[in-house]
Amino acid sequence: MMPIIEQSLQWHFDVAQFWAVATNGKHKSFPRFQAKYVIKKHFGLFVQITIAYLLLVLATLLLMRNRKRFKLQYPLMVWNFALSIFSFYGSYVMLSAMVKTIRALGLYACACNEFSKMSPAAEHWLFLTVLLKALEFGNTFFLVLRKKPLSFLHVYHHVLAFLFLAHVYQTTSSLIRCIVIVNLLFNGFMYAYYFIRSMKIKLSIKAKALATSVYFVQLSLYSICFVTIYLANRRYSCDTPKLLLYTASGICFSYFVLFMFFFAKKYLRDDVLFLYRKLKTMKLD
Incomplete structure (x- = not known):
């Protein structure tokens, strides 16, 4: 904990290191250990970015309190479209690499053996996805x-996803593969949905609820990944420490609880109130 605090108090940003790794995707081999080192050396920067994000959100909320809202329709359309394409393509690259690994070495090698290397392209997109989480803070400002x-869930989700992925990436755990593939795949769908919404296309409440409920499927897939790694951990020498796995499971559970309340409040409250009033009327009769 102390090294993280010390890093957070020191400014360190080596643009050359980030650029060298981020632009290495077309080479025959991706410098995965160098990439891990870069993230590890800059984890304090990730914490600083998070603090700056929270302060900027608070400042923007105060600034907009007595101002008219911005429409930002076209920038939002471009933003959602770009993130959707990035997510879909990244999930395709990484999922293809994972399927090849499973076919060649089995599920255990993919889920619990970090040294069963994925393709350079997949490793590259894994690194880019960790960095992309900082860019996704822009969703809040829109x-x-x-x-x-x-909502609290929105900010909580972005902060934890950003810091946790950066932390897991610098370890030897294969857990990040499962998390990133599932995250990219569902982000592709969700950003496509947000793109449609930003085009002012009217959707029914049921359609909105159905699109939003996809998040439950995402959390379920996370849970399946965690259970698979846990079972493999019991039989083999897995590269994911139990504490890390329990932490990931705890974060996933907190997402589930918060999202359940968010979903119920947004889409089920009127139905529940209607049912309650109907039952109350029946009792009075």
Whole structure:
């Protein structure tokens, strides 16, 4: 804990290191250990970015309190479309590599053997996805500047995803593969949905609820990954420490609880109130 605090208090940003790794995707081999080293050396920067994000969100909320909202329709369309394409393509590259690994070495090698290397392209996209999480903070500012409701779940999810992925990436755990593949795949669908919404296409409440409920499927797939790694951990010498696995499971559970309350409040409250009033009327009769 102390090294993290010390790193957080020191400014360190080596642009050359990040650029060298980020632009290495077309080479025959990806410098995966160098990439891990870069993230490890800059983890304090990730913490600083998170703190800056939270402060900027608070400042923007205060700034917009007495101002008219921005429309930002076209920038939002471009933003969602770009992130959707990035996510879909990244999930395709990584999922293809994972399928090849499973066919060649089995499920255990893919889930619990970090040294069963994926293709250079997949390793490259894994690194880019960790960095992309910082860019996704922009989602919050689109909400705030347009004066849309900002939930605790939204901020909590972005902060934890950003820091946890950066932490797991620098370890030898294969856990990040499963997390990133599932995350990219569902982000592709969700950003495509947000793109449709940003085009002002009207959707029914049921359609919105169905699209939002996809997040439950994402969390379920995370859980399946965690259980698979846990079972492999009991039989083999897995490269994912139990504490890391329990932490990931705890984060996933917290997402589930918060999202369940969010979903119920947004889409089920009116139905529950209607049912309650109907039952109350029946009792009075």
